Amino acid sequence: MQTAKREIAVSMTDISKRFGPVRALENANLEIARGSILGLVGQNGAGKSTIIKVLAGIIKPDSGTIVINGETVSSLTPASVEKLGVHFIHQDRLLVPTATVGEAVFLGHEIGLGPFVSRRAMARKAADLLKRFFGMELPAGTLVKDLTTAQQKVVQITRALAQKASVLVLDEPTAALVKREVDSLFDVLRRLRDDGIAVVFISHYMQEIEKLCDRVTVMRNGTDVGTVDPRETSIDEIISMMIARDVGEMFPKRSVTLGAPVLEVANLRLGGSFENIGFNVRAGEIVGLTGLLGSGAKEIVQCLFGLKTADGGSIKVEGKQLALSTPVKAVRDGIAMLPEDRRAHGVALGLSVRENISLASLRRYSKNGLVSRGSENQAVDGLIKELSIKTPHRDALVRELSGGNQQKVAIAKWLSCQSRVYVLDEPTVAVDVGAKVEIYNLLNRLAGEGAAILLLSSDLLELVGVCDRVLVVYRGRLAGTFSGPSMNSDALLAASSGARSNADGVAA
Amino acid sequence: MSVQTNDKPKVSLRAFLAKYSVLIAFAAIVIFFAVASPTFLTPANLFNVLVNNVVMLAIVALGLTIVISSGGIDLSVGVSVDMASMVFVMLLAAGYSGVVGVGGGLGAALVVGILNAILITRLNISPFLATLGVLFIGQSAQQLATSGGQPIYLTSGYAGDQFNAIARTALLGIPTPVIVLILCALAVHFLLHRSVFGRYVQAMGAQPGVAWYSGIRVPRELSLVHVLCALLAGVTGILLSATVKSYVPLSGNAFLLDAIGATFIGTTLSRERKPSVIGTLLGVFLLAIVKNGLLLVGWNFYWQQVGIGVLVFLVLAASFGLRRAAH
DSSP: OSSSSSEEEEEEEEEEEEETTEEEEEEEEEEEETTEEEEEETTTTTSSHHHHHHHEEEESSSSSEETTTTTEEOOHHHHHHHHTTEEEEOOOOOOOTTTTTTHHTTTTOOOETTEEEEEHHHHHHHHHHHHHHHOOOOOOSSSSSOOHHHHHHHHHHHHHHHHHEEEEESSSSSTTHHHHHHHHHHHHHHHHHHHTTTEEEOOOHHHHHHHHHHEEEETTTTEEEEEEOOTTTTTHHHHHHHHSOOOOHHHOOOOOOOOOOEEEEEEEEETEEEEEEEEEEETTOOOEEEEEEEESSHHHHHTTTSSSSOSSSEEETEEEEEESSHHHHHTTTTTEOOSOOOIIIOOOOBBBBHHHGGGGGGGEEEEEEEEEEEHHHHHHHHHHHHOOOOSSTTTTTTGSOHHHHHHHHHHHHHHHTTTTTEEETTTTTTOHHHHHHHOOOOOOOOHTTTTEHHHEOOOOHHHHOOOOOEEEEEETTTEEEEEEOOHHHHHHHHHHHHHSSSOOOSOO | OOOOOSSOOOOHHHHHHHEEEEEEHHHHHHHHHHHHTTTTHHHHHHHHHHIIIIIHHHHHHOOOOOOHHTTTTOTTHHHHHHHHHHHHHHHHHHOHHHHHHHHHHHHHHHHHHHHIIIIIISSSHHHHHEEEEEEHHHHHHHHHHHTTTTOOOOTTTTHHHHHHHHHOETTTTTTTHHHHHHHHHHHHHHHHTHHOOOOOHHHHOHHHHHHTTTTTHHHHHHHHHHHHHHHHHHHHHHHHHHHEEEEEETOOOOHHHHHHHHHHHHHSSSTTTTOHHHHHHHHHHHHHHOOOOHHTOOHHHHHHHHHHHHHHHHHHHHHHHHHHOOO
C-alpha cells in the first residue's frame, strides 16, 4: 500500500565531513521517504556509515542541511534524534543481556511512577506490542540473552516502535541471521513499510537489496552517485556504480626502451629458503616477483636489502659487487626498499612529511653534521609537488595523510636518495583504488627515468598489468619467467603452485 | 592533485591552553608564591634556586631528553652522577690535579654509558631493564667502595678548594655553574634539533623499524645516545662534588625521578609529545620553583614531594586532556 505521492521523512542535503585531510563525505545527499524501504550500498569507506552516523547525531557534519519531518534541524544528538522519531538498529549495539524483554523494550523510557519502575506494566505492554506488530508470542519476562539473534533484532525494532518511530535505520541487520530468520525479518520490515514507516536498509548483500528494497542509493568516495529502482536496474549495474573505474584504466600503459642491466643477481642462495636464483633487472624495466607464502620470494627481496644475509651468490648494482649484510649498506649502494608493513618500516607516522622524506638522504642536506633546512625544504617541496603528495604542508605529520599518500612519502624518501634500484614489497596492500593507480603511474615514471624496479606482489592482476616480466618462485627455485602474451594470471598462478613451469626459459 | 590549503588546524582556546599549559602553570605558580612569600621573588632567593636547584638537575635532564627522544630510558643516570663524583673526589683527595679529576670523573661516567650501550645494542636488552640492572650494580659498587656508604670529604688545601671557589664564583656576573648549563643546553639543543644525529634520534624514537629500513646505523646512534646521557650526568656529578666539597654515595639517585618528570612535563609543549630542550628546561624550572616555594611557605620536605606529584599530574592531565577535547 505505497502512497502515490512520496512523502519525505528525512532529507539530508550537501553533507560534507572531513577527518583531517580525509574527506569522508563530500556533498552527499540522502532522501528517505515514508512507506518505502531504501537500500544504502557502497564499498567500505564509501561513506555509508559516516552519513548514517551524521543522521544519528554521533558525528557532527562540517556542512549541509538535514530536514526531519519537514523541520530543519541544526545540531543533532543521539537523544534528540530519537525524539524526532528516527531510530537506529546498529549492527553491533546489542541489548543488555540480563534485561528482560519488557525492560529492553522500554530501556531509557521506563514506565512507572516517579523513580519507581513498574516491571509488570512494562512486561504487559511489551508483550502487547510484540503481538500487535509481529504476531509474536514472547513471554515478556524472558531474558534477552535467551533470545535468538533474530528475536533480539525484533526486540530492538519493537523498542523503536514503542517510541513511535517514523524512521527506522538498520545497519547490516542480517549479518548474523540464518536464511529463515532473514525472511521473517523482511516480512516485518515490509509490514512496517506498509504502515507508512520509512525504512533504511544497509547491506553488503546485493541479493537482499534486490529482494527487499524499493529504491537503492549508491555511495562512492563520500558522495551519492545515484538512486535507482532495484527492480529496473541489475545487480551488475549497481556494482559498477559502486566501483570507480574499470580494470582497463587501472594499469596505465607505457612504452619504454630498456637500458643496460642495473641489478644483476647470480646464484643467490639462502639455506632453507631458496637456491640458485639468478636474474637481471635492466634500467627502465619493471620486473615482477611472485610466489606463494614460503616459496622464498619474500626472502629473496630481504636479501637484496640486507635484511637477511645470503649464504652465497652475487648481487651487483651497475656492475659493482655488493656485500649486503645490513640495510645500511644496501641504502649506501643505491638500493631502495618499500617494505610491506608501511607503518612499521615504511614511514614514521609521528614524524613530519619533511622529516620522513629526507630521512635516508640527510647527508645531502647537511654540512658538518648540521641539517641545512633551506636545501632540505627545497628538495622536500620539490618531491611533494613531483609526486603530488596530498598534504597540507611539508611539516604535517605523516599520520594525518591517507594510506596512498603515506606510501608516496615512502617512495619520495628514496627519490631523495636518487636510488638506482627499487625493491617494492607488496606496495599496494591497504591503499585505495585511486592511490593504487597513482602508485602504478609513479612506478612507470621511475622506470621511465632509468631506475630498475623489482616488484614483489601476490596480486597477479597487478603483476600482469604493471610488469614487463614476471619471475615466479616455487619452493625456493625460479619456476618460470613470463613476459608478453605468456604473462597472464592463469599462467602465473599455475607456475606458483607448481602445476606448470617455464614459459620463456628460466634465464632472463 | 593540488596541495590543500584549508587544513590549518583551527586555534581554539582549548588547544591554546593545552599547548601552553606548562607556561600557564609556571606563571600561576610564580604569582602564587610571590604573593604567599615575601622572600620568593628576591634576587637572592632566585639566584639560590638557579644555582642549587636548577643547574644540576637540568644537566641530568638534558641527557635524559636525548635518551627519551630516542624512545629509550636511562634509569642509571644517578649512577653516572655518583661515579663521576666519586672518581673526581677520590682523584683530588689523592692529590691529583683538577684536570685529571675532571677527566677521571667524566671517564667514570663514560664507562657507565658504554656499559648501557653494550647491554642495549649488543645484547639487545631493553633500555629499561638494562639501565635498571646498571642502577643496581652501580649502587652496590659504591657501597662496596666506600665501606657501606661513608662519604669522602675534600679537606682544605686540595684542588677541591679551587673547584669550590669556581662553583661559587661568577663570570661576567653569571655564576659558573649556570654558564656550564647554558653551554650544555645549547650543545644538546643543536644536537637534538639541528643535527643529522638528532634527526636519527627522533626517527628511532618515532619508529625504530623505519630508522633501520632507512639505512640508519641504529646500534651506533643508540650507543652514542646513551654515552652522551651518561656524560651529561657526569658533568652534574662533578658540579655536585665541587659545590659540596665531598662525595656522598648514592646522592645521584635524587636526580633520576625529577629529571624524568621534568622531561615529560616538557613534552606537553609538543603536539606529538616529543621531548625538547626548551620543554625540559621549563620542566626543571617548574619543579625547582615549586620545591623552593613550598619550602618558603613552610611545607616540610615530604609534603614537597606530594606537591610535585600533584603538579606533574595536573600539568600532564591538563595538557593531554584539553588536547584530546580540542581534537
